Amino acid sequence: MAPSPSAPPHGGAHSTGDPGLALPQVSGRHETLDGIRATAALMVLVFHVATETGDSLAPGPLGGLLSAFDLAVPLFFALSGVLLYRPWARAALDGTERPRARTYLWRRVTRVFPAYWIVALAALLLYSREHLDSVRYWVEALTLTFTFNTDPEWVGTGPYGLGQMWSLSVEVSFYLLLPVFALLLALWARRGRSVDARGRRLLAGLALMGVLALLALIPQFYPEQRAYMHVWLPRTMGLFAAGMSLAVLSEWAWREPGPDGPVRRFCRTVAASPGVCWILAGGFFALTATDAAGGRFIGSGDIWTSTVGSLAGIGFAFSVIAPAALAPRPTSGPYPLRTAEAWREGRWLESLLRHPLWQFLAKISYGVFLWQFLVLYMWRDFTDQEIFTGSFWLDMVPVTIATVLLAMATFRWVEEPSRKWARKFFLDPRRTKASAGRP
Numbered sequence: 233m234a235p236s237p238s239a240p241p242h243g244g245a246h247s248t249g250d251p252g253l254a255l256p257q258v259s260g261r262h263e264t265l266d267g268i269r270a271t272a273a274l275m276v277l278v279f280h281v282a283t284e285t286g287d288s289l290a291p292g293p294l295g296g297l298l299s300a301f302d303l304a305v306p307l308f309f310a311l312s313g314v315l316l317y318r319p320w321a322r323a324a325l326d327g328t329e330r331p332r333a334r335t336y337l338w339r340r341v342t343r344v345f346p347a348y349w350i351v352a353l354a355a356l357l358l359y360s361r362e363h364l365d366s367v368r369y370w371v372e373a374l375t376l377t378f379t380f381n382t383d384p385e386w387v388g389t390g391p392y393g394l395g396q397m398w399s400l401s402v403e404v405s406f407y408l409l410l411p412v413f414a415l416l417l418a419l420w421a422r423r424g425r426s427v428d429a430r431g432r433r434l435l436a437g438l439a440l441m442g443v444l445a446l447l448a449l450i451p452q453f454y455p456e457q458r459a460y461m462h463v464w465l466p467r468t469m470g471l472f473a474a475g476m477s478l479a480v481l482s483e484w485a486w487r488e489p490g491p492d493g494p495v496r497r498f499c500r501t502v503a504a505s506p507g508v509c510w511i512l513a514g515g516f517f518a519l520t521a522t523d524a525a526g527g528r529f530i531g532s533g534d535i536w537t538s539t540v541g542s543l544a545g546i547g548f549a550f551s552v553i554a555p556a557a558l559a560p561r562p563t564s565g566p567y568p569l570r571t572a573e574a575w576r577e578g579r580w581l582e583s584l585l586r587h588p589l590w591q592f593l594a595k596i597s598y599g600v601f602l603w604q605f606l607v608l609y610m611w612r613d614f615t616d617q618e619i620f621t622g623s624f625w626l627d628m629v630p631v632t633i634a635t636v637l638l639a640m641a642t643f644r645w646v647e648e649p650s651r652k653w654a655r656k657f658f659l660d661p662r663r664t665k666a667s668a669g670r671p
Contacts, residue, residue, distance in 0.1 A: 233273065233308040233399060233601040254500050256482035257561040258318065263594075264556035267585025269311055270593035273600045275304035277635065280396065281628045284608055286620035289528050296521035299528040303520055303548050305399050306471045310549035312403060313475025314482075314557050320414035321479045324421045325430050325487055333411035340407045342654035347646045348400065349374060351602040355393030359609070363391075376401040379463045389463055389530060393606045398463040398530075400601075405465040406472055413441070431484040431495070438473040438480070442546065445470035446539060453535040462530065462538075470542060474550045478557040485558075503559035506581035513551035516544045555581060562586060598647065599639025607634045 279301035282288035288298035319331045352373050356364065363369040363385065372378035378390055379401045389398040417437045424430035448466035452458055461467060485499045502509065519525055525541035526533025533541065562582050584590070593600070608631050612622070 233269075233276065233305075233403070233598065254503070254560040255485050255496065256499050256503070256558045258322075258482050258486065260561070262315070262556075263562065263591060264559065264582060264585040265311060265315065265553070266594035267587070267590040268307060268553060268556060269597050270590045271585075272304040272307040272311075273593065273597035275301045275307070276396070276601065277604050277632060278628070279304065280604055280608060281631060282624055283528075284612065284619065285622040285624050285627055287624045289620065293521070295528070297517075300517050300521040302530070303517060303545060306545035306549035307552060308399065309402070309406075309468055309471035310475035310478075310553050312406060313472040314478045314553065315475075316407070316410060317414065317476040318479040318483060320410070320418070321434065321476070322483045324414070324418040324434055325427055325480075325483055327422060327430070330411075330414060330418060336411065337407065339654050340404075342650050343647070344400070344404060344407075346650040347599060347602055347642050348376070348397070350642065350646060351606060352394060352397075355391065355606050358606070359392035376404050379460070382458075382460050393609055396601065396605050402463065402465050402468055409465070427484070427487045427489065428493075428495075431480060431487075434480045435477055438477045441473040441476075442470035445473070446542060449535050449538050449542070453538070467542075470546050471549055474546050475553065475557075478550070478554060482558055499558040502554050506555040509551045509555045510581075513548050516548035516551065519544045520548070556585065593636075596636065596639040596643045599642040600635055602642065603638040604631065604635045607631050607638065 279288065279298070282298040282301070288295055288301075316336075322328075323330045356370070356373060360369065360373075369385070369391075372381055373391055373394065376397060378384065378394075379398050386392060389395045417434055420437050421430040421433040424433050445466060445468065448461070448464075448469070452461040452467065481495060481499060485496045488495045520541065524537060525544050526537035559582070562579075608627070611627065611631050611634070615622075617627075
């Protein structure tokens with residue numbers, strides 16, 4: 233998981249249109265997507281606590297359902313795809329200049345690493361003291377490149393206390409390569425002579441990315457299984473592509489010629505059917521809870537169950553995010569809406585995800601993701617619990633409280649100052665003038 237990116241601005245003639253067409257929201261803060269991020273942060277916390285107590289590994293439907301909470305990871309990846317790719321999708325559809333990669337990458341670095349470094353330093357000092365004299369260990373941990381160590385000194389997906397950071401490493405890999413992916417997609421799309429043709433080409437290119445992600449399973453399992461490849465970017469590109477396709481559809485809807493074309497109708501239909509979409513997502517969730525989607529440890533299973541798990545993850549993420557990503561800007565009014573009022577007006581998804589509690593959790597969700605493993609291990613050490621033992625609720629409640637408190641502190645004293653500093657850095661007129669004078 234990574235922190236929430238700022239929504240890109242949307243200007244020009246395309247920012248206006250017939251309100252009756254209910255075009256997707258493509259600018260400003262997207263509170264419904266923020267609410268989904270908060271949900272994913274809680275899901276991954278439930279999964280990690282349930283795994284540590286052994287509840288998600290227990291035979292039967294309850295254990296399977298708890299293990300399926302790991303579908304939070306597809307949500308994180310797809311959210312990054314839809315939010316970060318949108319400016320590039322807009323430029324590709326319009327045939328205009330692409331966003332500056334340097335500015336984009338700098339803002340990503342300053343959003344991700346300051347808070348991560350604090351958590352990583354705490355984890356290394358607490359649980360990796362025997363490796364403190366290893367330069368390689370420090371470099372791999374602090375740069376999120378430990379997932380590329382094919383013969384690590386730790387058990388699991390990362391150094392003790394940082395096991396969940398494999399997904400952040402995947403996110404950072406995606407951040408670095410997104411300008412390249414966007415360039416290739418734009419070069420492919422610009423051969424289309426109309427907006428519709430360019431939109432179709434972009435979606436075709438993203439579908440190819442999804443296919444390549446499935447093909448990446450072959451070197452993971454043949455000629456022998458390489459479990460470490462499960463936490464590399466190629467394996468997860470289908471999830472990012474699912475989110476990127478929603479970015480294309482939302483921007484395409486604003487540009488589609490004619491009074492009300494198929495893309496606009498599709499966006500409007502999906503946005504008006506959150507119940508159907510979430511029921512479909514429930515089906516993918518249930519499928520993931522079965523043995524058909526692989527084992528209950530990350531990277532377990534064979535190529536066939538991994539294929540099912542990958543497709544289920546893509547389907548789940550798309551079904552959950554699509555009705556929010558393709559919805560028009562929410563109407564103003566007090567939140568939360570009363571339950572009866574929300575259901576009567578068909579605004580239950582908007583009311584749920586824009587609830588003040590969910591917006592608060594969304595704001596600190598990155599910190600919740602960063603701290604949860606370290607807090608969980610410290611709590612279990614304090615209560616002297618062995619691995620795969622204990623009570624789920626007796627761990628879940630104190631770990632959640634402590635994680636939220638630390639996340640609040642990190643947001644206030646690390647994330648927000650870093651974000652403001654990064655923005656000031658790029659808006660500083662003295663730096664701009666100095667850069668302009670360089671050869």
